[in-house]
Amino acid sequence: MSQIVDLPVSLRAYRALEEMIVTLELAPGSTTTEAALVERVSLGRTPVREAIQRLAWEGFLLVRPRAGLLVAPLEGTGWNKVLDARCGIEVVLARSAALAIQADAQRPFLQASEGMYAAAAADDDRAFLAADKAWDEALAKAADNPYAVRVAAPLQTHSRRYWYRYRRGSGLAQAANRHIAVIEAVLRGDAAGAEAAMGNLMDMLRQDAAAIMG
Structure with missing residues (x-):
């Protein structure tokens, strides 16, 4: 990571x-x-x-x-519950980042996107996890909402754990593309676009969780 x-x-x-x-x-x-x-x-x-x-x-x-x-065990419906808790907070962070991002917060986003594409091309789950964590940290740095950041961080880690257990080895390119869509909206200062792109990313994760957890 x-x-x-x-x-x-x-x-x-x-x-x-x-x-x-x-x-x-x-x-x-x-x-x-x-x-x-x-x-x-x-x-x-x-x-x-x-x-x-x-x-x-x-x-x-x-x-x-x-x-x-x-x-902690991995509960049968746990991933769905994590995503229920995570979804609204992530949308808040995406909107806040688009409205507040400073120049020094842009490079970490670009580095995370490069890491995601490289991991997807290599089909490297561990590298993708590292890039995903870097992406979350870049979003936290860009967003002007430390309260949402503190709530979101452990939920993001719980989600990565479920993903690694149940979905690793599949869908890396799609996941990378949806993360990049959020980054692009944030970097152009498009709050509505960042909200929509984050919603699409959360929808993809919900579909993954539903396919596994039921």
């Missing part, structure tokens, strides 16, 4: 564990311990503990006293 080596150590620990959860290296429904995670990420007990607390708050880990950590 995204490069994390230059981040503060606590955020590096969070990103490393987040990636393991999204890519199922920490399998849904499995158990682990703080000590085991410290060993896996090699970043020290304090930053890993902080990361565990954040991931627990976001719904990815369940901390069970004297019984270790439970990696």
Whole structure:
């Protein structure tokens, strides 16, 4: 996924564990311990503990006293519920980004689009996840709504986890095109177009979820 080596150590620990959860290296429904995670990420007990607390708050880990950590299972209808919660917030972010984007926020969008197209061409799921996260971070930077950003971020991660479990290996080109449509509208300052393009992207994800989850 995204490069994390230059981040503060606590955020590096969070990103490393987040990636393991999204890519199922920490399998849904499995158990682990703080000590085991410290060993896996090699970043020290304090930053890993902080990361565990954040991931627990976001719904990815369940901390069970004297019984270790439970990696959140993937529920049968979970992806639909995530998208129900996510849809309206994403439209708010897209509109806000189109109205407020500054020059220094444009390049991250373009880099994310390049990453998506390259991942789709290579049929590389992990690279697409990295580009998708970069895209979400570019949208967050461009949008003038920190409250929506804070709500959206864990929902985006939950959605990536479901996508990686159920839909990876298919539809990367279509997904890239719908993300790029949002970027193009944002970069030209077209708030209505950004809303519509984001709605189309959410519709595609809903169709994916419906096909798998029912």
